[in-house]
Amino acid sequence: MTSISNFFHKYRDAILFNKNLIISGAGGFFASAYVSQLYSEYDDNEFVNSVVALITEYAVYIPLFALLFYVNNKNRYVDPLTGKKNTKQLRHDIKKLFATFSISEVIFSITRVLTQYQLLQSDIQAYEVSMVSSIIAWAVFFIAVNVMVKLVKLFKKV
Numbered sequence: 001m002t003s004i005s006n007f008f009h010k011y012r013d014a015i016l017f018n019k020n021l022i023i024s025g026a027g028g029f030f031a032s033a034y035v036s037q038l039y040s041e042y043d044d045n046e047f048v049n050s051v052v053a054l055i056t057e058y059a060v061y062i063p064l065f066a067l068l069f070y071v072n073n074k075n076r077y078v079d080p081l082t083g084k085k086n087t088k089q090l091r092h093d094i095k096k097l098f099a100t101f102s103i104s105e106v107i108f109s110i111t112r113v114l115t116q117y118q119l120l121q122s123d124i125q126a127y128e129v130s131m132v133s134s135i136i137a138w139a140v141f142f143i144a145v146n147v148m149v150k151l152v153k154l155f156k157k158v
Contacts, residue, residue: 013073013154013155014146014149014155016072016073017069017072017149017154017155018142018146019068020065020068020069020072021065021142021145023064023068024060024061024062024064024065024068025061025065025138027060027061027064028056028057028058028059028060028061028064028134029057029131029134029135029138031056031057031059031060032053032054032056032057032060032130032134033053033127033128033130033131033134034127035052035053035056036049036052036053036056036116036126036127036129036130037125037126037127037130039052039053039126040125040126046116046117046120046121047113047117049116049120049126050112050113050116050117050120050133051113053112053116053130053133053134054109054112054113054116057112057134069097073093076089076093077089077090077093093154096152096153096154097154099148099152100145100148100149100152100154101145101148103144103148104141104144104145104148105141107140107141107144108137108138108140108141108144109137111133111136111137111140111141112133112134112136112137115132115133115136115137116129116130116133116134119132119133
């Protein structure tokens with residue numbers, strides 16, 4: 001195996017995890033920018049706009065991430081000897097994911113709402129503000145979520 005193949009084999013789970021975050025995050029990113037711009041045309045309340053954009057981002061991102069994570073990891077939840085679902089491993093991973101995302105999402109939400117609220121006070125279009133605040137929050141979130149994945153040892157067997 002080449003060094004690149006070794007790298008991808010060694011870090012496969014982390015790479016797929018982050019790929020899923022990026023894909024689902026991109027969907028939430030564009031949906032929230034669209035909704036933020038649309039909302040700004042009907043109401044000029046910056047705080048409510050920030051919260052609506054955050055809710056929209058989560059409404060797209062969370063279900064999409066859950067689906068992608070399951071598709072990439074479904075083989076982890078099947079007992080190789082019996083072919084039956086390994087519910088113990090599934091429950092264990094759900095607990096770890098919950099712990100990981102609980103802290104990371106609080107960090108994301110606070111960063112997202114505060115930066116969007118501050119930026120909406122300027123003369124920038126709402127969709128641009130939504131995108132900038134989302135990028136800032138995602139940068140902080142990626143660091144937090146990857147640290148948490150390591151701390152809870154998400155990709156270790158039970």
